[in-house]
Amino acid sequence: MKLSALHQSYLSRRSNSFRSSGPLDSSSDGGYKSPAAVFWIILHCLCCLISLVLGFRFSRLVFFLLFSTSSSNLYTPPFRSAVELAKTLDVHSVLSTNSVANNFRLPFPNKTASNSRVVVGRHGIRIRPWPHPDPVEVMKAHRILERVQKEQRLQFGVKDPRTIIAVTPTYVRTFQALHLTGVMHSLMVVPYDLVWIVVEAGGVSNETASLIEKSGLKTIHVGINQRMPNSWDERHKLESIMRLHALRIVREKKLDGIVMFADDSNMHSMELFDEIQNVKWFGAVSVGILATSANIDESSDRKEEEENPRMPIQGPACNASNMLAGWHTFNTLPFAGKSAVNIDDRLTVLPRKLEWSGFVLNSRLLWKDGEDKPDWIKDIDMLDGDVESPLGLITDPSVVEPLGSCGRQVLLWWLRVEARADSKFPPRWIIDPPLDITVPSKRTPWPDTPPELPVKEKPEMGIQEPIVKHTTKTRTSRSKHRSKRKHETRTDTQVSTKHSEQN
Amino acid sequence: MGKWSWGFLFLAFAFASSIAAERNPRTERISGSAGDVLEDDPVGRLKVYVYELPSKYNKKILQKDPRCLSHMFAAEIYMHRFLLSSPVRTLNPEEADWFYTPIYATCDLTPTGLPLPFKSPRMVRSAIQLVSSSWPYWNRTEGADHFFVVPHDFGACFHYQEEKAIKRGILPILQRATLVQTFGQRNHVCLNDGSITIPPYAPPQKMQARKIPLNTPRSIFVYFRGLFYDVNNDPEGGYYARGARAAVWENFKNNPLFDISTEHPTTYYEDMQRAVFCLCPLGWAPWSPRLVEAVVFGCIPVIIADDIVLPFADAIPWEEIGVFVAEEDVHKLDTILTSIPPEVILRKQRLLANPSMKRAMLFPQPALPGDAFHQILNGLARKLPHQKSIYLKPSEKILNWTAGPVGDLKPW
Numbered sequence: 001m002k003l004s005a006l007h008q009s010y011l012s013r014r015s016n017s018f019r020s021s022g023p024l025d026s027s028s029d030g031g032y033k034s035p036a037a038v039f040w041i042i043l044h045c046l047c048c049l050i051s052l053v054l055g056f057r058f059s060r061l062v063f064f065l066l067f068s069t070s071s072s073n074l075y076t077p078p079f080r081s082a083v084e085l086a087k088t089l090d091v092h093s094v095l096s097t098n099s100v101a102n103n104f105r106l107p108f109p110n111k112t113a114s115n116s117r118v119v120v121g122r123h124g125i126r127i128r129p130w131p132h133p134d135p136v137e138v139m140k141a142h143r144i145l146e147r148v149q150k151e152q153r154l155q156f157g158v159k160d161p162r163t164i165i166a167v168t169p170t171y172v173r174t175f176q177a178l179h180l181t182g183v184m185h186s187l188m189v190v191p192y193d194l195v196w197i198v199v200e201a202g203g204v205s206n207e208t209a210s211l212i213e214k215s216g217l218k219t220i221h222v223g224i225n226q227r228m229p230n231s232w233d234e235r236h237k238l239e240s241i242m243r244l245h246a247l248r249i250v251r252e253k254k255l256d257g258i259v260m261f262a263d264d265s266n267m268h269s270m271e272l273f274d275e276i277q278n279v280k281w282f283g284a285v286s287v288g289i290l291a292t293s294a295n296i297d298e299s300s301d302r303k304e305e306e307e308n309p310r311m312p313i314q315g316p317a318c319n320a321s322n323m324l325a326g327w328h329t330f331n332t333l334p335f336a337g338k339s340a341v342n343i344d345d346r347l348t349v350l351p352r353k354l355e356w357s358g359f360v361l362n363s364r365l366l367w368k369d370g371e372d373k374p375d376w377i378k379d380i381d382m383l384d385g386d387v388e389s390p391l392g393l394i395t396d397p398s399v400v401e402p403l404g405s406c407g408r409q410v411l412l413w414w415l416r417v418e419a420r421a422d423s424k425f426p427p428r429w430i431i432d433p434p435l436d437i438t439v440p441s442k443r444t445p446w447p448d449t450p451p452e453l454p455v456k457e458k459p460e461m462g463i464q465e466p467i468v469k470h471t472t473k474t475r476t477s478r479s480k481h482r483s484k485r486k487h488e489t490r491t492d493t494q495v496s497t498k499h500s501e502q503n
Numbered sequence: 504m505g506k507w508s509w510g511f512l513f514l515a516f517a518f519a520s521s522i523a524a525e526r527n528p529r530t531e532r533i534s535g536s537a538g539d540v541l542e543d544d545p546v547g548r549l550k551v552y553v554y555e556l557p558s559k560y561n562k563k564i565l566q567k568d569p570r571c572l573s574h575m576f577a578a579e580i581y582m583h584r585f586l587l588s589s590p591v592r593t594l595n596p597e598e599a600d601w602f603y604t605p606i607y608a609t610c611d612l613t614p615t616g617l618p619l620p621f622k623s624p625r626m627v628r629s630a631i632q633l634v635s636s637s638w639p640y641w642n643r644t645e646g647a648d649h650f651f652v653v654p655h656d657f658g659a660c661f662h663y664q665e666e667k668a669i670k671r672g673i674l675p676i677l678q679r680a681t682l683v684q685t686f687g688q689r690n691h692v693c694l695n696d697g698s699i700t701i702p703p704y705a706p707p708q709k710m711q712a713r714k715i716p717l718n719t720p721r722s723i724f725v726y727f728r729g730l731f732y733d734v735n736n737d738p739e740g741g742y743y744a745r746g747a748r749a750a751v752w753e754n755f756k757n758n759p760l761f762d763i764s765t766e767h768p769t770t771y772y773e774d775m776q777r778a779v780f781c782l783c784p785l786g787w788a789p790w791s792p793r794l795v796e797a798v799v800f801g802c803i804p805v806i807i808a809d810d811i812v813l814p815f816a817d818a819i820p821w822e823e824i825g826v827f828v829a830e831e832d833v834h835k836l837d838t839i840l841t842s843i844p845p846e847v848i849l850r851k852q853r854l855l856a857n858p859s860m861k862r863a864m865l866f867p868q869p870a871l872p873g874d875a876f877h878q879i880l881n882g883l884a885r886k887l888p889h890q891k892s893i894y895l896k897p898s899e900k901i902l903n904w905t906a907g908p909v910g911d912l913k914p915w
Contacts, residue, residue, distance in 0.1 A: 118688065118690075118691075118745075118809045118810050120665050120666050120669065121666075121742070122739075122741040122742050122746075123741050123742075123745045123746040123747075123830075124741060124746060125740055125741055125746040125749045125750050125753060126746070126750050126754075126831065126833065126834045127750065127753045127754055127834060128754060128834040128835070131753060131754040131755070131756075131757065131834075132757050132758070133757070133758040133759065133760065133837065134837070134838075137837050137838060137841040138759075138760060138841075140841040140842070141724050141760050141837075141840070141841045143845070144724070144779065144841065144843075144845055144848060145721070145722060145724060145779065147845040147848075147849070148721050148779055148845070148848065148849070148852070149720040149721060149722070151849055151852075152717070152718060152720055152721065153718070153720075155529055155717075156716075156717045156718035157718050
């Protein structure tokens with residue numbers, strides 16, 4: 001910055017006097033030069049002339065060969081004082097082999113003139129034979145960084161972090177791998193202890209189990225025997241039941257920590273996990289709702305959009321003194337009549353008024369015999385029916401603590417994207433046997449093409465392409481795409497219908 | 504029986520409190536070879552008399568060029584201002600232990616802001632001539648109880664080029680005085696025994712304004728910004744920094760652990776706070792403000808300068824705080840740094856986190872307890888009482904007033 005700008009211009013000014021050591025230097029050598037000095041000057045001029053002729057500084061080479069004390073693995077050996085002598089005009093003053101400085105000191109009888117290794121003048125630049133990072137050392141450095149960051153967290157981060165208990169309702173379907181892997185990766189990076197309770201509709205399956213065991217987290221995988229229904233309303237209800245089931249597990253096992261609801265299609269930020277450590281009993285965070293769909297852009301008024309372009313957010317609302325004053329909920333009016341009812345509808349999926357994922361609670365609230373359990377929590381064994389949001393678990397909604405600077409920070413996002421109900425996918429996403437399955441699905445959006453073009457012809461098509469003329473190229477590539485679609489398992493989403501037609 | 508129970512209670516309390524204090528300490532006490540002296544208060548331990556020199560030696564120079572207040576040699580100006588209003592100042596020279604001569608010798612700047620040292624010897628000489636003729640205290644000891652602040656590149660050798668500085672040596676009339684300088688290298692002409700090494704001036708408000716939250720994880724392993732080759736003055740390399748900076752570049756430019764470059768980022772201070780190690784290699788002179796910046800931002804300084812004497816070396820245990828790498832070992836720097844055990848690194852960070860350490864490196868205005876001004880006074884106080892031998896007999900003369908290059912003898 002300023003310093004090195006100073007330094008650079010300092011040195012550029014130095015260059016004038018360095019090269020010429022004449023006019024600016026008021027402390028000149030005086031007019032008288034000793035014969036030794038004259039001799040060195042002549043030698044220097046001679047070397048310069050020869051170098052001019054040859055095109056490189058041969059004097060360096062000569063002195064290197066004559067005087068060098070190099071060790072084998074050096075790129076350019078450090079030239080000791082004899083070599084620098086030839087370069088500088090002040091030669092007669094810098095004479096000793098080892099300790100330059102000692103010649104000039106006024107004698108201090110107590111000081112032993114120790115051999116200083118530090119020599120003024122040109123030194124070699126040591127470069128080791130393989131100037132690249134060594135992987136073992138890189139790993140060591142990363143471990144050091146981890147340890148330093150852990151210490152930083154201990155000192156400046158959350159004091160006494162509590163275990164996080166994440167509750168995820170899930171079921172086997174095409175998009176499960178996508179969503180669950182996302183949540184799993186988020187949870188794997190959380191720097192606190194974590195327990196992951198996965199509740200599966202339709203019973204415990206190998207599909208989900210194989211996904212979860214890759215996480216390396218402490219998981220509790222349970223199933224309930226109902227299957228996921230097709231209508232969104234009923235799905236929400238079943239998910240609430242599944243979450244209550246998970247809360248019962250927390251109670252039975254007396255898990256201690258902070259319960260948060262990590263729905264598998266949500267996206268969580270890491271700051272969320274830091275922020276929920278601050279909850280005392282029952283807290284709420286702001287959830288961003290990503291519930292747009294293409295239809296909205298078309299059909300709604302331009303004007304309306306410009307008035308309200310912001311993303312809808314669910315969460316606590318605070319008054320000026322940072323106390324909970326109310327709730328921001330999702331406004332369903334713009335979507336009236338245009339929201340998806342069944343899972344196959346290509347319309348917007350709406351969230352509930354207040355999503356479960358925006359709430360966190362201390363697990364001690366759920367224990368049967370808590371020491372200082374507040375009295376506004378209902379006993380979950382008494383609850384039977386549908387609890388639409390965790391506010392149904394408490395009697396007094398004003399005790400909820402708003403987190404994330406009073407709801408101003410959006411720490412997670414809600415989205416529901418699912419494949420069609422009849423969409424199939426290879427079990428565990430392993431294609432075995434390879435690409436021989438053709439599964440026709442009903443109500444395809446594109447006109448039916450005859451099921452031709454098995455796998456073997458594909459390389460032929462590939463070879464044909466360069467020979468085929470430009471005009472027909474597009475057609476072959478389009479049908480190639482189509483055949484690919486027929487052979488591979490189809491997954492289509494209700495959101496991107498328009499895009500699929502364009503290929 | 505009552506006394507025993509009280510004694511027992513007291514012991515138990517002391518034991519418990521010591522255990523509580525030990526748990527997860529964030530900082531550690533700093534004690535150098537002089538003891539736990541960073542927090543010493545010099546007031547009452549020494550008295551300083553400030554000579555009233557005509558303003559052509561100080562104020563007029565500053566008026567001509569106010570840039571002197573913010574460059575890295577500004578310590579001489581701020582020291583003068585501090586002493587004028589400090590409780591250690593005495594207006595009675597008879598009771599003074601130390602005498603201060605306020606000369607701003609490093610304030611003759613080029614248009615680009617670099618100090619030219621060519622007139623400084625003459626200026627100092629003329630000031631001392633004035634002092635020795637107007638007051639009797641100089642001749643009493645020939646300057647042995649006087650101190651001067653000479654923060655230039657090679658201290659009182661008054662030249663920026665090392666060879667020329669060595670040839671000149673310390674100005675002969677300053678040989679007996681105590682020099683407060685930034686330059687420090689063992690067995691070097693320009694460092695006298697008994698000199699006090701100080702850090703270069705770094706603007707405290709600027710650094711304070713750029714602090715980031717302490718829980719930002721330190722994710723850079725080694726950080727350095729600056730020149731590796733000085734193409735204007737040393738195009739082949741090997742002269743500048745004795746080849747050490749060039750060696751750092753050539754060996755580690757491909758190493759992702761080393762965040763080194765010649766850029767001037769605007770986030771320089773913030774980046775230092777995100778790094779574990781900050782390189783402080785020598786340049787044309789062994790000292791640099793990087794050391795101050797590293798200490799203030801909690802980044803462990805890696806000092807690559809053979810035989811360097813660091814600021815306040817008797818009060819601050821630099822061996823325990825920084826990492827010293829010999830210039831010939833620079834090509835093994837990554838091995839050296841990764842083989843430091845993590846506990847040692849954490850301990851160094853704890854020592855750096857000690858606020859008295861950071862305060863000791865800075866020159867804040869107004870002065871705060873424990874800052875660099877006070878450390879200088881502590882250093883001067885530790886040299887008291889003066890030995891009887893410094894007081895000369897009336898006609899005795901030790902210094903040679905006509906020594907040195909002829910140009911120095913011209914009046915200023």
